[in-house]
Amino acid sequence: MNYLVVVILVGILIVIAAILILAEKALGGGGEKMLVINEEKVIPVSGDDTLLNTLSAHKIFIPSACGGKATCGYCKCRVLEGAGEIKPTELPFLSAKEKEEGVRLSCQVKVRENMKIEIPNELLNAQEYKTRVSYIEDLTYDIKLVRFELLDPKVMKFKPGQYAQLKVPGIEVIRAYSIASHPEKNNEIELIIRQVPKGLATTFVHKALEVGDKIILTGPYGDFYLQEDSTRDxxxxxxxxxxxxxxxxxxxxxxxxxxxxxxxxxxxxxxxxxxxxxxxxxxxxxxxxxxxxxxxxxxxxxxxxxxxxxxxxxxxxxxxxxxxxxxxxxxxxxxxxxxxxxxxxxxxxxxxxxxxxxxx
Ligand SMILES: Cc1cc2nc3c(=O)[nH]c(=O)nc-3n(C[C@H](O)[C@H](O)[C@H](O)COP(=O)(O)OP(=O)(O)OC[C@H]3O[C@@H](n4cnc5c(N)ncnc54)[C@H](O)[C@@H]3O)c2cc1C
Ligand code: FES
Structure with a gap:
């Protein structure tokens, strides 16, 4: 009797699994898809991860100050084909014009079918950097200066005012920090980080980070930078x-x-x-x-x-x-x-x- 129940249960599980696989195929989730960027770069991708993660896996780093939680609105890019309907989580960040132009939050869009997207060229310059913490200083009771020696690549070219993103090791937390150092001293990056009570990244930086630690940064990002051609006050x-x-x-x-x-x-x-x-x-x-x-x-x-x-x-x-x-x-x-x-x-x-x- 027990044996029969087990056989029936296994049978039901097999049928459910088959339905799920078929549904996945029907939605285009499992097989290889083509991601076309700016009409020139074609990336074959599999799985159905978010556009943000898919791009990051292919070394294209879109700003993502909230780490994909749909709370920063920094990860926008234009999706010309294959994005599906806009999700409610995206709505607060998209103007009427952006919706019309196909702008989406890349952390909320899944790559389920062939997709065509547009990314500003300057974002294609952002890279992932392996770094080593070379200096930490308390500037006030709740603000620290942290210096990162760039190990690989060894140089980050940034405009004064731009920011980098820090990945907290062990937990998938990414946060944005403005670069505080001289743009021509570009083999090291200094960040000034204020402790936010119970903040995930800042508690890590203030309570656990030590000189010698290896940290991943990405960047540079941002359109806030010195207008170098201007002579205005x-x-x-x-x-x-x-x-x-x-x-x-x-x-x-x-x-x-x-x-x-x-x-x-x-x-x-x-x-x-x-x-x-x-x-x-x-x-x-x-x-x-x-x-x-x-x-x-x-x-x-x-x-x-x-x-x-x-x-x-x-x-x-x-x-x-x-x-x-x-x-x-x-x-x-x-x-x-x-x-x-x-x-x-x-x-x-x-x-x-x-x-x-x-x-x-
Ligand atoms: C472009 C950009 C540049 C930035 N540059 C810097 C910089 O140079 N130095 C710096 O210290 N920070 C900077 N930030 C803020 C930084 O990215 C983080 O948001 C901040 O450090 C908190 O991260 P957390 O993980 O510790 O807190 P979280 O775990 O994200 O937040 C914990 C709680 O604190 C609240 N909270 C988050 N941030 C703040 C805040 N600033 N004040 C009060 N409450 C907050 C959240 O709502 C949440 O409830 C920048 C942000 C952006 C978007
Ligand atoms: S990464 Fe913050 S909204 Fe997408």
């Missing part, structure tokens, strides 16, 4: 770890002899949140073209702070004149960036001259 505004890309931009301008007039506002709560103050004050002594304005929103009595006090938006508003001919570089939380843009608009900045990196 610059206003830079950052808070917290937002200092990272501005530091890279300023180190580049310093080596050019600071050819442009730059005013740099840095917002922090109290004195213990300030870092690299000496470095930037020295720079302002060296170049009269450069002004550094750190501002504290809640200075403590023991801070004995003689500098600017107030929200960074109020300080910028107070100390800024007409910005019609200026260029702005903003870096920090979405809230800070939105508030700063409102202030800059009051000072007549042109929309096309505002560049920002949202650390969302």
């Amino acid at each position: 610059m206003i830079c505004i950052a808070g917290g770890s937002g200092k990272a890309p501005i530091r890279s931009i300023l180190s580049y301008l310093r080596d050019q002899g600071m050819p442009r007039k730059v005013k740099y506002f840095f917002g922090a709560k109290s004195k213990r949140d300030l870092y690299y103050t000496e470095e930037f004050l020295e720079l302002s002594k060296e170049f009269p073209n450069f002004t550094y304005i750190p501002a504290l929103s809640e200075p403590l009595p023991e801070d004995d702070w003689k500098g600017e006090v107030g929200l960074i938006t109020d300080v910028v508003d107070r100390l800024t004149g007409d910005l019609t001919e200026a260029e702005a570089y903003l870096c920090g939380s979405p809230g800070m960036i939105n508030a700063c843009i409102k202030v800059l608009n009051r000072h007549e900045i042109r929309k096309e001259n505002v560049f920002f990196d949202n650390f969302s």
Whole structure:
């Protein structure tokens, strides 16, 4: 009797497996598919992983600041054929125009049939780098500088302001970090990483990462970078770890002899949140073209702070004149960036001259 039940159960399982295989074939999931990129590169792919992972397996690295959780919206690319319907998880990130043009979140699209996609050429330059942590420094109680020596490839060519992605080993977590170092010192990359309470990547960096550890970075990414052909006056505004890309931009301008007039506002709560103050004050002594304005929103009595006090938006508003001919570089939380843009608009900045990196 028991034997008969087992035979029936096995029979049912075989039928279910056969149905699943047929369904998979009908959906085009199992066999080889062709992925055509920018009408020139053809990649045969098998399986039905996401477009993001499929591209990454073929060494094409699309920005993916949330690691594929559909929360960053960074992994967009245009799918001309073979993507299927837009998923609800994609909707918050796609404008009406993008939907019309076939823009999709590559982390949400599965490669189930032949597919034609378009990727901006600059993204094809992003690579995976094997690195070794060569230096770690506490900049404040919750911000660390981490230097990575590039082992293979040995050089990352990036524009000052761009970012890299760090893969946390052991757990599939990928996070974006702006490159804080000089773009011409490109055999090493410095990142400035602020601890987020209970944050997966930042807890790893702050509690476990050690000099000598091997880490994978990808990059460079991003359209936030210094407009090198411009000669406009610059206003830079950052808070917290937002200092990272501005530091890279300023180190580049310093080596050019600071050819442009730059005013740099840095917002922090109290004195213990300030870092690299000496470095930037020295720079302002060296170049009269450069002004550094750190501002504290809640200075403590023991801070004995003689500098600017107030929200960074109020300080910028107070100390800024007409910005019609200026260029702005903003870096920090979405809230800070939105508030700063409102202030800059009051000072007549042109929309096309505002560049920002949202650390969302
Ligand atoms: C283009 C870009 C550049 C960036 N550059 C830098 C940089 O130079 N330095 C840097 O420190 N970070 C930077 N970030 C932010 C970084 O990518 C991570 O989001 C951040 O470090 C948190 O990662 P986590 O894994 O520790 O936290 P998660 O595990 O992702 O988050 C844990 C919890 O904290 C919340 N959370 C996430 N981020 C923040 C935050 N910043 N503040 C408060 N709460 C948060 C989340 O909503 C979640 O609830 C950048 C982000 C982008 C998109
Ligand atoms: S990787 Fe973040 S939305 Fe796709």
